Amino acid sequence: MGSNLDALTTIFTEFYYWVTVVFMFLIHVGFCMYEVGVSRRRNHMHTLMKNTMLIPLVSITFFLFGWWIYSAFINGPGITGPLEAAEASLPWSTTMGANMQDHITGVFWAAFLLFSWTTASIVSGSIIERMRSGAFWIIAVLVGSVLWIFDASWGWHPQGWMVKVLGYHDAYASGVVHAIAGGAALAALIVLGPRVGKFAADGTPREIPPHNPWLVTIGIFLIYTGFWGFYAACNIPIISPEVIGGQITGANWTATTIYFTPTSLGAITVNFILSLSGGMMGVYIISKGDAFWTYSGGLAGIIAASAGNDLYHPVQAFFIGAIVPCIAYKLHYFVERVFKIDDAVGAVAVHGYSGFLGVVVAGFVLWGAPSSPFEGFATISPGGNAIGAVIMFALGFFPILIVASVLDGIGLLRVPREVELLGLDYKTQAAYEQSVADVQHAEKATT
Amino acid sequence: MSTIGYSNWAVDLKDVNAIYPFQGWEVAMVLAAVAFWLIWHIVQIWQENREYKEDRTEHYNASNVGNSVDRY
Numbered sequence: 360m361g362s363n364l365d366a367l368t369t370i371f372t373e374f375y376y377w378v379t380v381v382f383m384f385l386i387h388v389g390f391c392m393y394e395v396g397v398s399r400r401r402n403h404m405h406t407l408m409k410n411t412m413l414i415p416l417v418s419i420t421f422f423l424f425g426w427w428i429y430s431a432f433i434n435g436p437g438i439t440g441p442l443e444a445a446e447a448s449l450p451w452s453t454t455m456g457a458n459m460q461d462h463i464t465g466v467f468w469a470a471f472l473l474f475s476w477t478t479a480s481i482v483s484g485s486i487i488e489r490m491r492s493g494a495f496w497i498i499a500v501l502v503g504s505v506l507w508i509f510d511a512s513w514g515w516h517p518q519g520w521m522v523k524v525l526g527y528h529d530a531y532a533s534g535v536v537h538a539i540a541g542g543a544a545l546a547a548l549i550v551l552g553p554r555v556g557k558f559a560a561d562g563t564p565r566e567i568p569p570h571n572p573w574l575v576t577i578g579i580f581l582i583y584t585g586f587w588g589f590y591a592a593c594n595i596p597i598i599s600p601e602v603i604g605g606q607i608t609g610a611n612w613t614a615t616t617i618y619f620t621p622t623s624l625g626a627i628t629v630n631f632i633l634s635l636s637g638g639m640m641g642v643y644i645i646s647k648g649d650a651f652w653t654y655s656g657g658l659a660g661i662i663a664a665s666a667g668n669d670l671y672h673p674v675q676a677f678f679i680g681a682i683v684p685c686i687a688y689k690l691h692y693f694v695e696r697v698f699k700i701d702d703a704v705g706a707v708a709v710h711g712y713s714g715f716l717g718v719v720v721a722g723f724v725l726w727g728a729p730s731s732p733f734e735g736f737a738t739i740s741p742g743g744n745a746i747g748a749v750i751m752f753a754l755g756f757f758p759i760l761i762v763a764s765v766l767d768g769i770g771l772l773r774v775p776r777e778v779e780l781l782g783l784d785y786k787t788q789a790a791y792e793q794s795v796a797d798v799q800h801a802e803k804a805t806t
Numbered sequence: 807m808s809t810i811g812y813s814n815w816a817v818d819l820k821d822v823n824a825i826y827p828f829q830g831w832e833v834a835m836v837l838a839a840v841a842f843w844l845i846w847h848i849v850q851i852w853q854e855n856r857e858y859k860e861d862r863t864e865h866y867n868a869s870n871v872g873n874s875v876d877r878y
Contacts, residue, residue: 419843456824456832492854493847496850777861777862780866780871781870781871781874785865786857788874
């Protein structure tokens with residue numbers, strides 16, 4: 360920190376990311392409440408612990424290798440250059456611990472880690488009530504600490520090869536977080552199969568109503584709340600053109616996207632709210648007022664517009680947020696009916712289809728806009744973003760299809776049918792009831 | 807003698823780098839964390855197998871399933 364201005368900028372940036380991390384924690388709280396609300400009583404603790412334990416598992420593995428992947432694989436490798444050494448991001452780098460010459464790496468790492476939790480947690484909801492925790496946690500580590508950070512290195516890094524070659528633009532992670540997680544969830548669901556009783560003998564799907572709609576409601580409101588932090592965390596809060604070192608001239612400091620392209624916190628805030636509003640209004644109509652889908656529609660609206668919410672006009676964000684989730688809603692029921700996919704929370708639709716389509720739409724709406732402040736980068740285009748959307752979805756889908764198939768082959772993917780019927784909390788519940796009976800008996804004996 | 811390399815703060819902070827204990831042992835600490843993480847998965851799956859086996863052999867019957875399903 361040379362001057363007082365440098366010092367203030369550093370401390371502001373450090374505190375800014377710290378606040379985003381705290382906000383983003385609410386996403387995980389919301390996911391947990393949402394999943395428990397959707398699950399039935401006999402599976403509550405299993406559902407909760409499955410999602411809770413991804414926090415420590417993704418955290419330690421993201422520290423061990425996830426963070427390094429982000430900086431090491433920006434060139435492919437082999438597409439725009441070799442594998443980068445990325446020594447500062449290795450887990451034994453001296454800047455990963457308390458270090459008076461680096462105040463930012465820790466909070467920046469933590470912000471990325473919270474994106475990792477979110478990506479893994481998206482998969483968690485869809486497979487509730489029948490996937491073994493051990494299998495899910497292996498998949499969560501793969502999604503949260505390997506796959507998504509691979510695609511972030513390619514398409515969500517200022518020097519990523521997808522940005523350079525394709526002009527890929529995905530400012531708030533429609534594809535980078537949501538499409539890849541949706542692809543992974545779909546692959547897991549294909550191998551896992553539906554819950555017992557989900558489909559009638561003739562293949563007609565049955566609705567499995569949430570055990571507690573109120574918990575679902577509060578959960579998704581918390582996800583909305585945490586999403587504000589997610590958006591802020593995707594920005595560089597303040598930076599000078601000189602520090603960026605690209606083609607931007609002058610002395611005006613600005614907020615930027617992860618690509619160092621200019622935007623403002625004000626602009627993305629308006630677009631966030633209007634894309635949320637569009638999603639809720641659109642899906643309310645198409646689902647005929649279904650509360651579950653209206654809430655999910657709001658989330659899908661934000662996800663659909665996220666790829667371009669750094670630049671969209673608010674009305675564009677509103678209509679993208681309104682239309683894309685309606686398509687995703689229809690796709691959810693089409694896939695359920697035709698392919699017998701039991702997605703308990705609609706995660707593939709809300710995150711996968713909406714994220715995928717959001718990236719594609721951004722390619723058209725932002726056609727010709729610069730993807731980067733640096734020279735030599737491709738501009739944003741429909742083709743570049745469409746290819747990018749396919750890469751994102753496929754990078755989640757195919758590796759998880761293989762891993763889930765291997766786990767299934769060795770009997771580690773799915774809970775045994777008898778245990779599924781008995782309830783995944785059977786032992787916990789029995790111990791709870793025994794403890795209650797014991798203490799009641801003891802209390803009554805003292806009177 | 808100090809585990810962090812400093813025994814007082816009579817320093818110019820611009821000259822101070824890492825201040826965590828046992829500098830130089832970072833690779834060994836990381837390897838220990840990798841081992842702990844992998845062993846954790848193995849132990850967890852072993853415990854899970856044992857729990858499911860017990861549920862299937864000792865608790866699975868029509869009455870228990872009926873009670874669980876009825877709780878919704």
